Structure formats: structure tokens, C-alpha cells
Amino acid sequence: MEDTRLDIMEHVLRKMQDVQHSQQALVEKIASIQVELFDHPDKDLETFLERILSTTSQGADLMNEAVEKFEMKVNAEEQGGNRAE
Known part of the structure; x- marks a missing residue:
């Protein structure tokens, strides 16, 4: 059976x-690592963690919007x- 457009879209989602x-x-x-460093x-x-967290949070926000x-x-x-x- 060939996947329909909707099947493919659901797979991607x-x-x-x-x-x-x-x-x-x-x-x-x-x-959690930041808390442990207290x-x-x-x-x-x-x-480094602040920079990584900032970048990661921005990426997560963009992914949330895309989803x-x-x-x-x-x-x-x-x-x-x-x-x-």
C-alpha cells in the first residue's frame, strides 16, 4: 500500500x-546542571551553559512554532x- 499525503504528513509530524x-x-x-553548579x-x-541554554531555548521555541x-x-x-x- 502506498502512503497517502496525510500518512506522510503525520509521519513527519x-x-x-x-x-x-x-x-x-x-x-x-x-x-539541572546549572542548579548543581550552585x-x-x-x-x-x-x-558556556548560559550560551548553550540560550541557543537551545531559541531552537526549541522555533521547533514549537513549526510543530x-x-x-x-x-x-x-x-x-x-x-x-x-
Whole structure:
């Protein structure tokens, strides 16, 4: 059976959501490391972590926006009834 346009879109959406969850986990892990450094400060590492967290958070925000917009497209495709059953 050949995948329909909707099947492909849903597959892509699941992969995007997986990336979204991975990015969120990365943000949480970096924040956790920062908390652990409160007891044993390391200014150099803290500086790197702040930069990484900022960049990662921006990427996560962009992915969240992309997922949201793509979900709307998938929902519109579903509503259009273009799925071959």
C-alpha cells in the first residue's frame, strides 16, 4: 500500500514532535546542571551553559512554532477528507 499525503504528513509530524521532546529534555538537563553548579561554581562552565541554554531555548521555541503550524496543516488535511482508507 502506498502512503497517502496525510500518512506522510503525520509521519513527519511525529518526527518533529520527537525532536521537540528531545529539545525540551536538553533544556531541562542543562538547567539541572546549572542548579548543581550552585554548590560548586565554575564560572567558565556557567558561561558556556548560559550560551548553550540560550541557543537551545531559541531552537526549541522555533521547533514549537513549526510543530504548531504543521499540526494545523495536518488537521486541515484531515478535515479535507483526503485520506484514502
